[in-house]
Amino acid sequence: MIVPLLDLKKQYQEIRSEIDDALRRVVESQYFILGPEVEKLEEECARYLGCRHTLAVSSGTDALLLALMALDIRPGDEVIVPDYSFFATAGVVSRLQARPVFCDIDPVTFNLDPGDMKRKITSHTRAVIPVHLYGQSAAMDEILRIAAGRGVTVIEDAAQAIGASYRDGRRLGTLGRAGCFSFFPSKNLGCFGDGGMITTDDPELFEKMHILRVHGSKPKYVHKMIGGNFRMDALQAAVLRVKLPHLADWTSGRRRNAAFYSRLFREAGLATAPGKTGFSVADPVLLPAAVYESETGSSAGAAQSPLYFHIYNQYVIRVRERDRLRNFLSEQGIGTEIYYPIPFHRQECFADLIGAGKAACMFPVSDAAAEASIALPIFAELSEEQIGYVVKKIEEFIKSMR
Ligand SMILES: *Cc1c(COP(=O)(O)O)cnc(C)c1O
Numbered sequence: 001m002i003v004p005l006l007d008l009k010k011q012y013q014e015i016r017s018e019i020d021d022a023l024r025r026v027v028e029s030q031y032f033i034l035g036p037e038v039e040k041l042e043e044e045c046a047r048y049l050g051c052r053h054t055l056a057v058s059s060g061t062d063a064l065l066l067a068l069m070a071l072d073i074r075p076g077d078e079v080i081v082p083d084y085s086f087f088a089t090a091g092v093v094s095r096l097q098a099r100p101v102f103c104d105i106d107p108v109t110f111n112l113d114p115g116d117m118k119r120k121i122t123s124h125t126r127a128v129i130p131v132h133l134y135g136q137s138a139a140m141d142e143i144l145r146i147a148a149g150r151g152v153t154v155i156e157d158a159a160q161a162i163g164a165s166y167r168d169g170r171r172l173g174t175l176g177r178a179g180c181f182s183f184f185p186s187k188n189l190g191c192f193g194d195g196g197m198i199t200t201d202d203p204e205l206f207e208k209m210h211i212l213r214v215h216g217s218k219p220k221y222v223h224k225m226i227g228g229n230f231r232m233d234a235l236q237a238a239v240l241r242v243k244l245p246h247l248a249d250w251t252s253g254r255r256r257n258a259a260f261y262s263r264l265f266r267e268a269g270l271a272t273a274p275g276k277t278g279f280s281v282a283d284p285v286l287l288p289a290a291v292y293e294s295e296t297g298s299s300a301g302a303a304q305s306p307l308y309f310h311i312y313n314q315y316v317i318r319v320r321e322r323d324r325l326r327n328f329l330s331e332q333g334i335g336t337e338i339y340y341p342i343p344f345h346r347q348e349c350f351a352d353l354i355g356a357g358k359a360a361c362m363f364p365v366s367d368a369a370a371e372a373s374i375a376l377p378i379f380a381e382l383s384e385e386q387i388g389y390v391v392k393k394i395e396e397f398i399k400s401m402r
Helices: 008-029 038-048 060-070 089-093 114-120 140-149 202-213 234-267 289-298 322-331 346-353 362-370 384-401
Strands: 053-057 078-082 099-103 125-128 152-155 180-181 194-202 315-319 372-374
Touching: 008 078, 008 114, 038 053, 038 194, 053 060, 053 202, 060 089, 060 152, 060 180, 060 194, 060 202, 089 234, 089 346, 099 114, 099 346, 114 140, 140 152, 180 384, 194 202, 234 315, 234 384, 289 362, 315 322, 322 372, 322 384, 362 372
Parallel strands: 078 099, 078 125, 125 152, 152 180
Antiparallel strands: 053 194, 180 194, 315 372
């Protein structure tokens, strides 16, 4: 059986006629950059997310960069980021000649550890970028409280978290001063190329980002500031407008699949309680745990938690002998990926921030995650047979190791 990590063809088949109509509409209009499609997408996303302003941009990376530019992040400023994320979270800080300051992560959720964040705040700290990794909220209450107490601005990296929510159902990406989303094709809401979105409730910040999106020009050809080309294409907006109304269904599919995986792993005796952080002999697989469970001690339903609505952009388990398992699964036709194999503090480009020979032991939780984590196929259209096959093959591998 073949189980790819992600198969976007099935999703396209489901909505093919709607998509093709939308693409034709844009092509016939010959209006390709920004314009009415993009404005309608911005309105629809603002309504969906429950925020005052949204700005459609060229990518998730550019959303982060533009938010930092609008906050006037400059050389010498420090911006706190988790040590374990996609490169863009830290890369955008360095591109402004500011200093990314890495924090270790929470061993259950893989998200920014608020305790480490608190220790790393200095008089130069201007912002913190919590990432809602894999589609699950970072500890936003604590992060927002610590940041507010020290005058630090919170920019959420919600690239993997569209549709996820925190307490009282508030959508991720609307809790900080600005929220950044990516519409890269593998995200839960993906376009047919690159795209991104910034949210904010702050009208002044919005106005500034709006101007910076088009080279800092307002009116046209008059520049009070230096921006860039951060514009979204109308074709991408048209695709996203077709997809947005389907997002809730696709999210349900991912959550159903996540619950099914977790049930099968437990039934096979490979995993017990979620929320555990270390391996025991009886527990060869650590399941992804929802924050809710680790707080309440309930194992009833990570996937059903009403407080922390996890959208499973990725379903990431931790195992020993991860690389050997990955090769084995690949031979069995099962696609997997490592998000992420090298934490920021071990990247060569950041070596001068860390100091020679200091990388070892600085971020033990992030190092452990990089060594043991593996993402399994989780997209909505997977069949129960496919999920059963993945679990069976993992069980087979673990038994062969004993
Ligand atoms: C995908 C992603 C980004 C960057 O988005 P692009 O649209 O690929 O530029 C940033 N941060 C995180 C956590 C991501 O997963």
